[in-house]
Amino acid sequence: xxKRYLLLLLFSLTACLQDQQFSLPxxxxxxxxxxxxxxxxxxxxxxxxxxxxxxxxxxxxxxxRFLMARSLLVFRNGKLVAEAYPNxxxxxxxxxxxxxxxxxxxxxxxxxxxxxxxxxxxxxxLYDYYPNEFDTDNRKQTITLEDALKMQAGLAFDNSRxxxxxxxxxxxxxxxxxxxxxxxxxxxxxxxxxGAPQLVSAVLSSQTQQPLVDFARQNxxxxxxxxxxxxENAKDGTTFGAFGxxxxxxxxxxxxxxxxxxxxxxxxxxxxxSYLAEATQIHTYLPAFATAPYGYYFxxxxxxxxxxxxxxxxxxxxxxxxxxxxxxxxxxxYTNPAFFDNRMELIDLLIKSCN
Amino acid sequence: xxxxxxxxxxxxxxGGSLTAQADSTQLLKNINxxxxxxxxxxxxxxxxxxxxxxEGVQYGLAYSHLRTPKNRLQFSSQLQYARLRTEYEPTxxxxxxxxxxxGNYAWxxxxxxTYQLYLGASxxxxxxFYSFPNWDESHVYWADDISLGLSxxxxxxxxxxxxxxVTFQASLVSxxxxxxxYRNQKIDDLSFGGVLSKMHSNWDIGTxxxxxxxxxxxxxxxxxxxxLTQAFSYTARYHRLEGNNSAAWQQIEHNVGVQLYF
Numbered sequence: 001x002x003k004r005y006l007l008l009l010l011f012s013l014t015a016c017l018q019d020q021q022f023s024l025p026x027x028x029x030x031x032x033x034x035x036x037x038x039x040x041x042x043x044x045x046x047x048x049x050x051x052x053x054x055x056x057x058x059x060x061x062x063x064x065r066f067l068m069a070r071s072l073l074v075f076r077n078g079k080l081v082a083e084a085y086p087n088x089x090x091x092x093x094x095x096x097x098x099x100x101x102x103x104x105x106x107x108x109x110x111x112x113x114x115x116x117x118x119x120x121x122x123x124x125x126l127y128d129y130y131p132n133e134f135d136t137d138n139r140k141q142t143i144t145l146e147d148a149l150k151m152q153a154g155l156a157f158d159n160s161r162x163x164x165x166x167x168x169x170x171x172x173x174x175x176x177x178x179x180x181x182x183x184x185x186x187x188x189x190x191x192x193x194x195g196a197p198q199l200v201s202a203v204l205s206s207q208t209q210q211p212l213v214d215f216a217r218q219n220x221x222x223x224x225x226x227x228x229x230x231x232e233n234a235k236d237g238t239t240f241g242a243f244g245x246x247x248x249x250x251x252x253x254x255x256x257x258x259x260x261x262x263x264x265x266x267x268x269x270x271x272x273x274s275y276l277a278e279a280t281q282i283h284t285y286l287p288a289f290a291t292a293p294y295g296y297y298f299x300x301x302x303x304x305x306x307x308x309x310x311x312x313x314x315x316x317x318x319x320x321x322x323x324x325x326x327x328x329x330x331x332x333x334y335t336n337p338a339f340f341d342n343r344m345e346l347i348d349l350l351i352k353s354c355n
Numbered sequence: 356x357x358x359x360x361x362x363x364x365x366x367x368x369x370g371g372s373l374t375a376q377a378d379s380t381q382l383l384k385n386i387n388x389x390x391x392x393x394x395x396x397x398x399x400x401x402x403x404x405x406x407x408x409x410e411g412v413q414y415g416l417a418y419s420h421l422r423t424p425k426n427r428l429q430f431s432s433q434l435q436y437a438r439l440r441t442e443y444e445p446t447x448x449x450x451x452x453x454x455x456x457x458g459n460y461a462w463x464x465x466x467x468x469t470y471q472l473y474l475g476a477s478x479x480x481x482x483x484f485y486s487f488p489n490w491d492e493s494h495v496y497w498a499d500d501i502s503l504g505l506s507x508x509x510x511x512x513x514x515x516x517x518x519x520x521v522t523f524q525a526s527l528v529s530x531x532x533x534x535x536x537y538r539n540q541k542i543d544d545l546s547f548g549g550v551l552s553k554m555h556s557n558w559d560i561g562t563x564x565x566x567x568x569x570x571x572x573x574x575x576x577x578x579x580x581x582x583l584t585q586a587f588s589y590t591a592r593y594h595r596l597e598g599n600n601s602a603a604w605q606q607i608e609h610n611v612g613v614q615l616y617f
Contacts, residue, residue, distance in 0.1 A: 015593060017398040017607050019442065020406035064443075067405055097541065164493075167542045232541060244541050332405065334491040339443055 022067040023086035029057045029072070031083035034092070036250060037225060041079035043353070048074075052353035053082055056346055060329070061086045065342050068313055068332030070096060071249040074350060075257060075326040080250070087332075095228050095246040096330055099311030102231075102245040103197045105220070105255065107149060107279050107297035109204055109212060111263060111271035112219040118207045122146040122275075122296075126199055129206045133175045140178060143186040145203055148196040149296035150283050154184040157195030163242075166194060166234070173234035174202040190284045190294070197241030197297065198234070205238055212239035223270055224258060226251040249328050255309075256317045256326035280307040280319075304351050314340035318347055323354035383423055385581055386616045391417040393590070393612030397437040397451060401498075402602035403536050404490050411447045413437035413608060427461040427473045427508060435608070439485075449487045456480040459506045459524070470511040477506040477524050479568065481594075482554065483606070493542040497554045498533055498596055498604045502526035502568050516578035520586075522571065529566035532558050533601035559598040567595040574614065584616040 031040050043050045053074065060069040061084070070091050074082040085091040113119040126148065127134055127141040134140055143153045157180050169176045177195035184191075201212045208215045213231045216239075221229055229251065232244030247255075258264075259280075263271030279296035286292045293300035298307045299316075306320035313331035320326075327350045331340060397413035400406065419431035433455040438447035461475025478501075485496040504526035511519045535557055543553055559565065574588040590610045597603040 015591060015607055015609075017400050017408045017410075017605055019408050020400075022406050067407070094537065096537070164542055164545065168544070230539060232539075240541075246539070332490075334493055336489040339489065 021062075022064070023061050023069065024089070026058065026061045027084065027089075029053065029074075029082040029084045031073075031080045034250070038075075038080045038250060038253070039078065041077075041081050043074075043076075043081050046076040046079060046081050047355040048076060048081060049353045049355060052349050056349040056353070057082070057084055059346060059349075060084065065339075066314075066331070068335055068340060069329070070332065071328065071330045072346070073249050073253050073328040074353075075253050075328075076354065077324050078257060080253065083250075085249075091249070091330075093228075093248065095230055095248055097243070097246050097311075098252065098309075098315055098330065099243055099313060099334075100194075101252070101309040101311035101315055101317060102243050103241065103297040104309035104317070105216070105245055106197050106200055106204075106212070106241040108255070108259070108271055108276075109216055109220060110145075110149065110200060110296070111275040111279065112215070113204055113207055114272040114275050115263070115269060116219070119145075119203070122149060126203065129203045130174060133172060133178050133202070135179050137182050139182050139185075143199075145200065146296075147186040148199045148203075149279070150187075151190050151192050151196050151286070151294070152184075152187050152284065153196045153199065154182055154186040154189065155191075155193075155195060156181040156183040157191070157193040159192075159194050163194045166198065167240075168235070170235050172236050173198055173238045173240075174236075190286060192286050192288050192294075194240075194242035198238065199241070201239050201241030211237055212241070219270060220255075220258075223265055223268070224251070224254045226254060249330050252317050252328045252330070253326055256319050256328060259319045260321060260324065260326055301347065304347075306347075306351065308343075308347070310343070312337075312340075314343045316343050316347070318350065320351055320354075323351055325351065325354055383421070383576070383584060383616055386584060387420060387422060389417075389419045389421070389586075389614050389616040391415075391419075391586075391588070391612045391614035393417065393588070393610040395590070395608055395610030395612075397435070397439065397606070397608050399439065399451060399485065399604070399606045401485070401487075401496060401604045403496065403534060403604070404487060407441045407443070409439035409441050409449050409451075409487070411437050411439040411449075413451070413610065415610060415612070417612070417614075426463055427459070427475065429457070429459045431455075431457045431459075433457075444489055448489050449485065451483065451485050453481065453483045457524075461506055461508055469513075470509065472510075473506075473508040475506050477504050477526075478502070479504070479524075479526065481568075484550070484554065494534065494538060495543045495545065495550050495553045496534055498531070498594070498606070499554055500526075500529045500531035500566060500568070500594075500596060502529040502531075502566065504528075504568065518576040518578075520572075520574040520576060522574070524568075524570040526566060526568035528560070528562050529568065529596070530558060530560050531566050531596050531598065532556060533596055533598045533604060535600045536602045537600075557598065557601070559596075559601075561598075565597050567593070569593045576616070582617060586614040586616065588612045588614055 262273040282293040309317040318327040398410040415435040417433040421429040435453040437451040439449040440447040461473035465472035506524040509521040
């Protein structure tokens, strides 16, 4: 009996948990037909270098810097040429938070409102849309829609502290953003934050007479055939402009393709093309992100004449017009940037794979 | 299935040689309470985040109330705190706080001059809260369970006023709560009430296919007086939960402690 307990003691003393491989075994990147209107093609047929593509997929399957990877999809010439779900094959069917890529969708919807002439100009002061939301600091009345789109509203909104308050506040979410101290003259200083897109969302709600989520359904998701999605509203009913949207990876590809097609889908213009051209130009640089070039909620990649939607977890939707290329990378979304910010390594490989 | 077999084998192994023995003495027969402090190594792998191990030093406090006139009745509570890190993090940034509440009743099945064996049942409530700010600063993580199972105690008097006690417990059926692997909201309600509410949501029920709890403790007891006994202990615990809509969670704890019975 005593020896048996000693054996049990030895057994327990040596017990420990082991790290496991974070992804499935390498399964390649050949897309499967899902009857979702995406035309499939091989990399060779679309003049892509398979060896470079393979390097990109090996990164997301087995490089520990990409341990939160959930999908990598590559579209060229309007066709899906490569696709993998290294964490779980079922991720192909799952909606997943795209985090701050949501901001780019908000920007696209500004283009949709301009296309329908629901907005006159992005130079209009926000005060004209919702004067009752402003406090007594009259200087804030000069903030324009464009200032908000460039993250230059001048308000002292600190993401690390105030995003959670914005998320939980029971009062007006726009009022909460606008009550922050006016630290800089609008249009002069860039501060990346989750408050400014809320101001933009409220403008769109005000002009379309509906929450942004409903406007998005009618003017973006339904036209593109995107059926599975979810977008959170603040407690006051205003859709979050900076985050809260969940989409499937292939549907994110449709958004990228819409951008590549300058806002046109099925021969109909849904987004103002001149606005999109402006939104994807460099308007400022983000000091908090190594002075990254920035448009209207799009991250600009000037060396490739390309741009991207970017979200936490290293997620991105790359649009490279010169290569007629769209790429989607989704990942576990909430990690410290020190663990995930390697997107340019993937983007370099994907763009260079285009012959 | 492998876990079920393991537990069945362990119980068969330790329970298989029970025979009637003569009466014996025990150190704790006049003692009803104990307090303990412990320190140890804590490992947790929550696949809702990823398949990497968070680990770090753990500290704990425990209190027990026990009665051992013939059979053994014990209630114990334990609070554990740990700071955890993965291999990617230079310093521990994650936190684990755990509260264990145990109740056991065991019958004396075997007695000899120098040892006794008790076999019985246990009820356990375990609350475990985790914060992983580097991986998910916006959501609450937890692994709670209320389990019923088997327990055994083996007391072995190795010298005058010296005794070894071996405890082994295993859960058989558990009601447990885990966060869903896919959450629809960007940020959980992180207020006290919100966290408490979350920690009592998404319940699942399961036996060994979904919920495993194993507890092993070795204790060296030294009688200081009729009313006071000191003990040094080593404890190992393993738990695994996997719900219908949550990924697998596993935890191993190794603790050494000092305990005072009074």
